[in-house]
Amino acid sequence: MTANPRPSPAPTNGQLAAALEEVGDLLELRGEVVYKTVAYRRAAEAVAHSPIAIADAYRSGDRPRIEGVGQTIADALAEMSTTGRLERLERLRDEIPPGLRDLLAISGIGPKTARLVHEELGVASIDDLRRAAETGAIRSVRGLSERTERSILAGIAALARRTGRLKVDVAEALVERLIVDLGAAPGAIRVMAAGSFRRHRETIGDLDLLIETTDPQAAVRCLVDLPDVESVIAAGERRGSVRLASGVQVDLMTVPPGCAGTYLIHFTGSTEHNVRLRGRARDRGWSLSELGYVPLDAAKGSAAEPLTFVTEAEAFRFLDLPSIEPELREDRGEIEAALEGRLPHLVELADLRGDLHCHSEWTDGIDPIEAMAEAARRRGHSYLVLTDHTLSLGVARGLDPARFAEQRAIVDRLNERFVAEEAAGNVPPGSGPDGFRLLHGCELEIRGDGELDLADEVLATFDLVVASLHVGRRQPRARLTERVVTAIGSPHVDVIAHPAGRKIDQRDDLDLDWDRLYEAAARTGTALEVNGSPDRLDLSDERIRAAVAAGCLLAIDSDAHRTVELDYQRHGVWQARRGWVERGSVVNTLSREDLLAWAAGKPDRAARMGSTREGGR
DNA sequence: GCCGTTTTCGGCCCGACTGTTTTCAGTCG
Numbered sequence: 001m002t003a004n005p006r007p008s009p010a011p012t013n014g015q016l017a018a019a020l021e022e023v024g025d026l027l028e029l030r031g032e033v034v035y036k037t038v039a040y041r042r043a044a045e046a047v048a049h050s051p052i053a054i055a056d057a058y059r060s061g062d063r064p065r066i067e068g069v070g071q072t073i074a075d076a077l078a079e080m081s082t083t084g085r086l087e088r089l090e091r092l093r094d095e096i097p098p099g100l101r102d103l104l105a106i107s108g109i110g111p112k113t114a115r116l117v118h119e120e121l122g123v124a125s126i127d128d129l130r131r132a133a134e135t136g137a138i139r140s141v142r143g144l145s146e147r148t149e150r151s152i153l154a155g156i157a158a159l160a161r162r163t164g165r166l167k168v169d170v171a172e173a174l175v176e177r178l179i180v181d182l183g184a185a186p187g188a189i190r191v192m193a194a195g196s197f198r199r200h201r202e203t204i205g206d207l208d209l210l211i212e213t214t215d216p217q218a219a220v221r222c223l224v225d226l227p228d229v230e231s232v233i234a235a236g237e238r239r240g241s242v243r244l245a246s247g248v249q250v251d252l253m254t255v256p257p258g259c260a261g262t263y264l265i266h267f268t269g270s271t272e273h274n275v276r277l278r279g280r281a282r283d284r285g286w287s288l289s290e291l292g293y294v295p296l297d298a299a300k301g302s303a304a305e306p307l308t309f310v311t312e313a314e315a316f317r318f319l320d321l322p323s324i325e326p327e328l329r330e331d332r333g334e335i336e337a338a339l340e341g342r343l344p345h346l347v348e349l350a351d352l353r354g355d356l357h358c359h360s361e362w363t364d365g366i367d368p369i370e371a372m373a374e375a376a377r378r379r380g381h382s383y384l385v386l387t388d389h390t391l392s393l394g395v396a397r398g399l400d401p402a403r404f405a406e407q408r409a410i411v412d413r414l415n416e417r418f419v420a421e422e423a424a425g426n427v428p429p430g431s432g433p434d435g436f437r438l439l440h441g442c443e444l445e446i447r448g449d450g451e452l453d454l455a456d457e458v459l460a461t462f463d464l465v466v467a468s469l470h471v472g473r474r475q476p477r478a479r480l481t482e483r484v485v486t487a488i489g490s491p492h493v494d495v496i497a498h499p500a501g502r503k504i505d506q507r508d509d510l511d512l513d514w515d516r517l518y519e520a521a522a523r524t525g526t527a528l529e530v531n532g533s534p535d536r537l538d539l540s541d542e543r544i545r546a547a548v549a550a551g552c553l554l555a556i557d558s559d560a561h562r563t564v565e566l567d568y569q570r571h572g573v574w575q576a577r578r579g580w581v582e583r584g585s586v587v588n589t590l591s592r593e594d595l596l597a598w599a600a601g602k603p604d605r606a607a608r609m610g611s612t613r614e615g616g617r
Numbered sequence: 618g619c620c621g622t623t624t625t626c627g628g629c630c631c632g633a634c635t636g637t638t639t640t641c642a643g644t645c646g
Contacts (some may be wrong), residue, residue, distance in 0.1 A: 027618095032618095033618090034629095035618065035619080035628095036618050036619095038618080038629085039619055040618075043618085043619095061622085068619070069619085070620075071619090073618070073619090108635090108643090108644070108645090109644085110644050111643095112642080112643060112644085112645095113644085117630090142638075143636090143637075143638065143642090144637095145636075145637075147637095148636080195646090214621075232635080233634095233645095234635070234645090235634090235636050236633060236635090237633085237634090237635060238633070238634095239632095239634070241634090241645090251646070253633095253646095266631085266632095267646080274630070274631090278630040282630080288630080288631080289631045289632060290629080290631080290632075291631090292630080328645070365628095555636060
């Protein structure tokens with residue numbers, strides 16, 4: 001296109017992390033000491049979740065300090081950032097067939113087995129492995145048998161059926177059902193969710209459940225006998241693992257009565273978080289496992305009774321740590337924060353007083369305006385802002401100013417009714433103490449040409465405006481950023497909805513200059529949205545954390561397109577908690593009166609905030 | 618490969634389950 005040679009685009013954090021991940025895998029396949037592969041994977045995790053654009057930092061010559069990245073991996077990051085390549089990775093690829101790496105995804109196949117079949121049978125891909133299993137070649141390898149062949153074929157079949165990770169709402173529904181089903185096992189006291197679901201990650205791989213029970217074997221039997229179990233991966237005395245027909249793997253751990261504390265810690269924290277906790281236990285002379293704490297000096301083999309705890313809080317206290325919320329247990333600074341007494345007091349669903357973003361049948365929603373309002377009222381909200389799309393978003397049948405005026409009349413009539421009913425004490429069950437009002441807003445399109453889709457005098461008629469960008473997503477970074485910053489600068493725009501424009505597992509974040517966006521949002525007091533739709537969860541947890549650190553306000557919204565989706569706010573709260581958010585950063589924790597005053601006062605807001613608001617943490 | 622006011626070298630988290638070479642290595646979470 002252009003005549004001038006341009007530097008290659010800087011690799012994203014995701015691309016850098018993928019390369020480190022691949023180096024880790026290939027080193028493992030080569031049989032390197034396990035700590036090297038661990039180091040590369042740990043670095044990959046840190047890079048993937050870093051809030052700064054790492055390649056940009058390296059290109060500009062300053063090497064950011066990243067936890068778990070030492071001299072060797074820092075050099076690798078520098079090389080990739082400037083050249084877009086990594087010589088070490090290319091050498092490894094020459095040495096180890098890339099297809100061999102795919103084998104690691106098969107359940108039951110690890111690096112040793114992959115290398116073994118490669119060396120003995122020349123297997124270099126999943127297809128090769130399938131053929132070797134089908135023709136009975138596997139059993140000719142010392143250490144492998146006909147049974148191994150069957151398990152390999154089952155593993156490959158399961159891999160093909162597997163449809164990626166679960167969205168949070170799907171995982172939640174499944175977990176709720178499993179808790180009921182497994183709770184019916186003889187001896188069951190209670191069933192608890194653990195793992196990445198309990199940490200409320202954006203997507204969920206396997207489901208981990210704990211069952212406190214007097215009869216562990218009955219619990220495992222109950223799991224194996226569930227109606228939609230397709231295959232049993234493991235079924236022991238204390239643990240079971242199955243794959244459901246949907247392809248989802250469910251792991252069940254049994255817990256002796258009264259010992260849940262260390263079990264919950266063990267099966268909730270990320271691997272890295274757990275390693276850190278065990279390191280701390282070790283420093284203090286104890287070995288920590290799910291079973292409890294055992295003194296390090298207890299002779300190996302001697303059956304030292306582990307020290308157990310009923311609750312997680314007690315088990316944390318044994319290490320002189322306060323309770324760390326599940327969403328924080330990722331080894332992203334939470335242990336240091338706990339030690340220094342600066343863990344955040346995370347926002348909760350009950351802190352939210354209303355919802356700033358929803359749609360009706362007037363644009364791309366399903367339900368009538370009144371139904372949306374009534375549903376929010378019954379959820380105890382003090383307010384709901386109706387934010388249908390503006391004209392230029394044709395696919396959503398966006399509204400023109402005349403139609404918005406018609407909506408306003410409907411909103412006003414509904415509110416008159418709410419006022420009258422509240423005065424008469426005639427309110428539906430679930431209503432909140434402050435009554436309910438439907439507020440009128442819009443989801444203002446930030447057009448491809450950079451203009452806002454409604455004139456200032458129309459925007460001034462709304463109670464609150466959320467702005468977002470749906471078209472022209474592929475424009476260059478400078479242009480995209482300019483469009484969003486322009487919207488942020490409008491005296492009428494209160495919230496930027498789904499700022500990254502991503503869709504989970506479908507579409508990456510917009511290529512924005514995030515530091516510039518945070519700065520503009522913080523300076524003008526424009527809130528950034530945490531969109532709770534399970535398809536979006538936008539912003540991501542790491543961007544949320546960076547935004548709050550930069551002094552930004554947030555809005556946690558459902559973006560509901562039908563009444564039941566008002567509950568998506570819950571997922572937004574989970575996401576915000578993963579971003580270390582406290583209630584003081586969230587505008588829809590404000591009362592209705594304060595929210596309206598906040599929205600009306602945008603032009604003065606920056607000045608006010610500068611003088612009264614406390615620092616980002 | 619990373620890391621350290623107890624270490625610049627020598628550590629690095631821990632247990633269950635499976636299959637097989639039957640005493641333990643490999644895999645997994």
